[in-house]
Amino acid sequence: MTAMHEAVLLRRRGAKAGDLKSYIGSGGLAALKKARAIGPEETVRILTDSGLVGRGGAAFPAGRKWESVRTAKDPIRYVVLNTDESEPGTFKDRVMIESDPFMVLEGLLIACYAVSATRAYIYVRGEYRHVAELLAKSLRELQQAGHLEAVGPNGAALEVEIRRGGGAYICGEETALFRSIEGYRGEPMAKPPFPTVAGLFRKPTVVNNVETLANVPDIIAFGAKALRSRGTERSPGTKLFSVSGSVDRPDTYEVPFGTRLSDLLELAGGGKDLQAVLMGGAAGTFVFPKDFDLSLSYEGVAERHTTLGSGAVIAFDRETNLWQVAERLGRFFAHESCGQCVPCRVGTRRQHEMLQALAEGHGRGDERGLLTRLSQVMTDASICGLGQTAATAVRSLLEAESAGLLAN
Amino acid sequence: MPEPGREIMDRVGALIDETGCERTQLLEVLHRVQAEFQHIPRAAAEAIEQRMNVPVADTYGLVTFYDLLTEHPVGRSVLRICEDVPCCLHGSDQMAEEAAKRLGPEGEPSADGGVSWTRCACLGLCDKAPAALWREQPLAPLKVHDIEGIGDSHA
Ligand SMILES: Cc1cc2nc3c(=O)[nH]c(=O)nc-3n(C[C@H](O)[C@H](O)[C@H](O)COP(=O)(O)O)c2cc1C
Numbered sequence: 335m336t337a338m339h340e341a342v343l344l345r346r347r348g349a350k351a352g353d354l355k356s357y358i359g360s361g362g363l364a365a366l367k368k369a370r371a372i373g374p375e376e377t378v379r380i381l382t383d384s385g386l387v388g389r390g391g392a393a394f395p396a397g398r399k400w401e402s403v404r405t406a407k408d409p410i411r412y413v414v415l416n417t418d419e420s421e422p423g424t425f426k427d428r429v430m431i432e433s434d435p436f437m438v439l440e441g442l443l444i445a446c447y448a449v450s451a452t453r454a455y456i457y458v459r460g461e462y463r464h465v466a467e468l469l470a471k472s473l474r475e476l477q478q479a480g481h482l483e484a485v486g487p488n489g490a491a492l493e494v495e496i497r498r499g500g501g502a503y504i505c506g507e508e509t510a511l512f513r514s515i516e517g518y519r520g521e522p523m524a525k526p527p528f529p530t531v532a533g534l535f536r537k538p539t540v541v542n543n544v545e546t547l548a549n550v551p552d553i554i555a556f557g558a559k560a561l562r563s564r565g566t567e568r569s570p571g572t573k574l575f576s577v578s579g580s581v582d583r584p585d586t587y588e589v590p591f592g593t594r595l596s597d598l599l600e601l602a603g604g605g606k607d608l609q610a611v612l613m614g615g616a617a618g619t620f621v622f623p624k625d626f627d628l629s630l631s632y633e634g635v636a637e638r639h640t641t642l643g644s645g646a647v648i649a650f651d652r653e654t655n656l657w658q659v660a661e662r663l664g665r666f667f668a669h670e671s672c673g674q675c676v677p678c679r680v681g682t683r684r685q686h687e688m689l690q691a692l693a694e695g696h697g698r699g700d701e702r703g704l705l706t707r708l709s710q711v712m713t714d715a716s717i718c719g720l721g722q723t724a725a726t727a728v729r730s731l732l733e734a735e736s737a738g739l740l741a742n
Numbered sequence: 743m744p745e746p747g748r749e750i751m752d753r754v755g756a757l758i759d760e761t762g763c764e765r766t767q768l769l770e771v772l773h774r775v776q777a778e779f780q781h782i783p784r785a786a787a788e789a790i791e792q793r794m795n796v797p798v799a800d801t802y803g804l805v806t807f808y809d810l811l812t813e814h815p816v817g818r819s820v821l822r823i824c825e826d827v828p829c830c831l832h833g834s835d836q837m838a839e840e841a842a843k844r845l846g847p848e849g850e851p852s853a854d855g856g857v858s859w860t861r862c863a864c865l866g867l868c869d870k871a872p873a874a875l876w877r878e879q880p881l882a883p884l885k886v887h888d889i890e891g892i893g894d895s896h897a
């Protein structure tokens with residue numbers, strides 16, 4: 335086996351996960367201490383130099399985000415930890431928190447310190463009660479041991495609020511998330527303005543994914559080179575992948591960027607007789623064995639016209655009917671569309687109806703052409719990422735079918 | 743004797759005292775109302791209008807938007823069965839059929855009001871497919887005998 339499973343973010347997974355004493359004993363909280371010694375400007379500079387990009391799907395450079403909020407004019411700023419994780423096939427943020435809640439929280443505290451945040455919000459999807467409870471307990475321990483002191487602006491103690499979501503995938507989209515915290519339906523807003531300018535309560539806001547912030551303590555403690563010592567030039571570091579479906583060992587795997595997809599699949603006990611995988615979750619694309627040698631890096635997936643998305647990898651054996659899989663994806667989007675804009679509200683419904691017909695094998699015959707046109711309209715005319723990507727997987731399946739890649 | 747609507751309003755008032763009455767607390771208030779009454783009763787929306795200055799229509803705007811809030815009563819314990827792709831590959835549709843057989847129609851509480859079940863979107867437990875939540879905690883992988891057990895205790 336050539337693949338290397340490299341536990342960096344997940345190195346504390348196991349027996350002592352979530353124990354503050356052993357976290358500190360193994361170097362935890364040293365990065366927060368260092369950040370406070372070097373100051374916000376230098377802290378953000380290290381992060382920018384590291385080349386860390388956000389792991390929530392949009393792959394935006396983390397340092398740039400922090401810098402715009404750090405230098406914002408408005409003295410009221412927020413940091414939001416996005417723990418909404420609802421992309422089908424994605425569970426790596428849950429595993430990250432279960433394995434090492436303190437590393438995630440230390441990353442959050444460093445972010446707050448670096449941008450002088452007035453308050454932090456942790457938005458946890460409503461179905462992750464067990465995760466929210468673990469975060470609350472860990473946060474309480476940090477607070478009782480005095481580690482939130484002087485992390486807030488002007489030497490004040492940092493205030494952190496945990497908010498639970500209501501069961502809506504769209505609330506993972508950053509502007510919908512803000513609306514949800516504010517007490518409204520989670521309907522996305524058009525961008526710009528971007529969150530760094532007018533985010534939560536219209537104040538400059540950093541929103542980061544769980545895995546993004548989990549990367550921060552090592553980068554600050556060991557320098558930008560620490561991240562760059564793994565992965566590729568353009569995708570430094572390691573990446574968490576949620577592998578599920580037709581594999582023997584579904585789990586979260588941490589591998590350096592640049593690892594081959596086939597090696598990741600082998601780690602999870604799959605690979606030999608797979609028909610395809612769905613990369614990036616419901617909003618991703620199907621990838622077939624001819625491309626299993628692709629490099630799991632931002633540049634590597636772009637080369638093969640696919641995406642890392644949220645890091646979901648769902649594997650399908652040769653018995654699986656991929657049109658039935660597509661029907662399930664279609665159902666998901668039709669259910670999760672917030673309904674605010676017509677191409678997405680109507681488009682996801684129509685798409686699901688046609689996918690149902692194809693999955694059940696009684697289509698009228700014109701579905702494939704209509705799906706292609708519909709996907710164009712939804713991609714072009716939807717307000718947010720949900721509508722824009724709701725047809726991505728379907729389109730990749732149509733192309734694969736034309737190329738004769740489907741097993742049945 | 744106070745009318746039932748009055749009682750609900752008083753109780754919701756007490757919940758709002760705990761969270762604070764700013765709009766940003768609305769979802770949290772609704773979570774607590776749902777936990778106590780298994781749905782968002784009209785009287786709760788009226789109490790929220792009085793105490794939080796949120797129109798009844800806005801409250802129902804949230805209730806119809808968020809899956810964890812319901813207009814009609816569900817069971818005191820809810821079984822949520824994931825229906826998305828990884829779970830589907832591992833037999834979640836058969837689990838839903840089993841639930842319909844043993845626990846009654848989706849979304850309807852058992853005669854004692856104790857339990858109801860519903861299909862739901864990915865629970866982030868796909869490594870343990872087919873996944874479910876039972877009383878808000880993971881029950882994964884879900885097995886037929888789990889559903890039988892739940893059915894037997896609410897027969
Ligand atoms: C429909 C939709 C759902 C999303 N869900 C999540 C999510 O569950 N978790 C997450 O971190 N980001 C999610 N995002 C991305 C966020 O909008 C945002 O880009 C991200 O939280 C930023 O963090 P990062 O820069 O650390 O990646 C979603 C985006 C869209 C369009």
Ligand code: SF4
Nearest residue numbers: 672674675678718721
């Ligand atoms: S694209 Fe869909 S989810 Fe996004 S705002 Fe429009 S209707 Fe809502």
Ligand code: FES
Nearest residue numbers: 824829865867868
């Ligand atoms: S698909 Fe069922 S838990 Fe993710």
